[in-house]
Amino acid sequence: MTSKKLNQFLNENLEDLKEKGLYNDIDTVEGANGPVIKLDGKELINLSSNNYLGLATDERLKEVAVEAVQSHGVGAGAVRTINGTLDLHIELEKKIAEFKGTEAAISYQSGFNCNMAAISGVMDKNDAILSDELNHASIIDGCRLSRAKIIRFNHSDMNDLRAKAKEAVESGQYNKIMVITDGVFSMDGDVADLPGIVEIAEEFDLITYVDDAHGSGVLGKGAGTVKHFGLQDKVDLQMGTLSKAIGVIGGYVAGNQNLIDWLKVRSRPFLFSTAVTPADVAACTKAIDLLMESTDLQNKMWENSKYLKDGLKKLGFDIGNSETPITPCIIGEEKTTQQFSKRLYEEGVYAKSIVFPTVPRGTGRVRNMPTAAHTKEMLDQALAVYEKIGKEFNII
Ligand code: PMP
Numbered sequence: 391m392t393s394k395k396l397n398q399f400l401n402e403n404l405e406d407l408k409e410k411g412l413y414n415d416i417d418t419v420e421g422a423n424g425p426v427i428k429l430d431g432k433e434l435i436n437l438s439s440n441n442y443l444g445l446a447t448d449e450r451l452k453e454v455a456v457e458a459v460q461s462h463g464v465g466a467g468a469v470r471t472i473n474g475t476l477d478l479h480i481e482l483e484k485k486i487a488e489f490k491g492t493e494a495a496i497s498y499q500s501g502f503n504c505n506m507a508a509i510s511g512v513m514d515k516n517d518a519i520l521s522d523e524l525n526h527a528s529i530i531d532g533c534r535l536s537r538a539k540i541i542r543f544n545h546s547d548m549n550d551l552r553a554k555a556k557e558a559v560e561s562g563q564y565n566k567i568m569v570i571t572d573g574v575f576s577m578d579g580d581v582a583d584l585p586g587i588v589e590i591a592e593e594f595d596l597i598t599y600v601d602d603a604h605g606s607g608v609l610g611k612g613a614g615t616v617k618h619f620g621l622q623d624k625v626d627l628q629m630g631t632l633s634k635a636i637g638v639i640g641g642y643v644a645g646n647q648n649l650i651d652w653l654k655v656r657s658r659p660f661l662f663s664t665a666v667t668p669a670d671v672a673a674c675t676k677a678i679d680l681l682m683e684s685t686d687l688q689n690k691m692w693e694n695s696k697y698l699k700d701g702l703k704k705l706g707f708d709i710g711n712s713e714t715p716i717t718p719c720i721i722g723e724e725k726t727t728q729q730f731s732k733r734l735y736e737e738g739v740y741a742k743s744i745v746f747p748t749v750p751r752g753t754g755r756v757r758n759m760p761t762a763a764h765t766k767e768m769l770d771q772a773l774a775v776y777e778k779i780g781k782e783f784n785i786i
Contacts, residue, residue, distance in 0.1 A: 424446070425444065425761060435740065437760065438742045440759060441761055442635040442762065443763075445636060445677050445687075446637040450680065451677055452673075454672045455673040462478060463668060464668070466666065469662060470654075471655075474665035478671040482675045482678075483495045485678045490613055491617065492646065498640060498666075499666055500631070500640060501528065502641070506532045508627060509532030509535070513533075514536060516566075517567065519538045519569075520555060522582070533570070541558060548587070556594065567595075569590070571599075573604065573609070573614060574716070576603070577749050578711065578716070580711055581618075584621055585621070588621055588625065599626065602616065605618070605630075606635055607636060607688070608688070608715065612635070612681040626646075628644040629643050632674045632677075694760040698773070701769065702717065705776060705786050706785075706786035707785070715760050719756045719757075724745040727743045731743035737778065741757065741772075742756070
């Protein structure tokens with residue numbers, strides 16, 4: 391390393407993080423990320439992936455991915471606006487629009503970069519964005535990048551949103567105003583009050599943006615939170631990820647043709663970052679085909695999530711108010727939560743702890759993500775471990 395300043399900065403800050411217990415070692419999964427994973431040679435029941443439908447390791451997706459490598463190669467070769475747009479990308483975007491019930495769609499390299507791209511593509515420094523206080527980090531970064539005024543409203547609090555929307559409109563300071571929310575909140579599993587948000591948006595002519603990373607493939611027969619509430623015609627930007635229920639990689643916005651045409655010329659990752667690989671795109675299209683053909687995987691996921699939730703509740707755990715498969719097991723104090731998760735690991739269950747600052751202080755939790763790929767036996771095994779550790783910690 392040549393820069394003394396950088397060296398000093400890194401040493402001091404890394405040490406500080408480690409002292410505060412905020413430096414996380416990164417686990418390495420040996421092999422595929424399925425319902426059972428291997429770490430350090432140890433097999434564990436995996437309750438921490440966003441692979442809701444088990445599609446990340448699905449044979450049908452693997453098959454089309456291999457075929458796409460044979461027919462199209464391993465790379466797209468360029469950014470979308472030069473000649474990186476392959477027939478496979480167009481097919482995927484048509485499929486997303488059909489699935490979401492919109493005129494058109496645009497895809498990106500990830501959900502994170504999609505939020506950066508789309509928010510800053512639509513909003514600018516003359517605008518304001520009303521953002522739920524619990525929105526995902528990628529929304530926060532996208533809002534910052536846009537240079538619009540960011541106005542946070544209390545989590546899912548429609549009175550607060552209405553008051554802040556009214557104030558923003560009446561100030562006359564802003565050109566456009568957007569309201570932006572997660573469809574499903576990733577730490578608690580609660581669903582946004584989209585009917586309430588849409589009503590306020592109509593009253594004040596707000597642009598509506600829903601990040602449905604955790605709702606797509608899960609709610610609304612797979613089409614997401616907007617469809618779940620029957621609001622397809624009332625939400626301007628339906629954003630989603632292709633990395634969770636869809637099981638692959640990528641992000642997208644579905645909306646009307648003008649919006650998508652605009653994003654194609656104004657969202658920077660689309661213009662300046664190489665397009666997603668053929669294998670990934672083909673696998674995403676296949677995944678959406680499967681979701682449109684049948685709800686079997688979703689039914690299995692809901693069945694498994696009910697089974698795990700009922701089991702944890704019966705044991706006496708506090709699992710919050712989740713309305714989706716996201717199942718927090720609330721432990722409380724930060725250190726205890728981390729120790730609890732560590733004991734689960736030692737007993738063969740991989741369920742990560744989530745503590746402050748990701749969630750408020752004193753609400754540390756172990757977050758469980760049951761999927762369609764888990765078997766009843768796996769969930770029973772996990773519940774038996776929860777019972778043992780819960781008693782050990784005097785929590786149940
Ligand atoms: N939005 C939300 C609500 C998310 O939970 C995530 C993933 N953690 C993202 C966006 C980013 O998606 P991706 O992982 O595809 O980049």
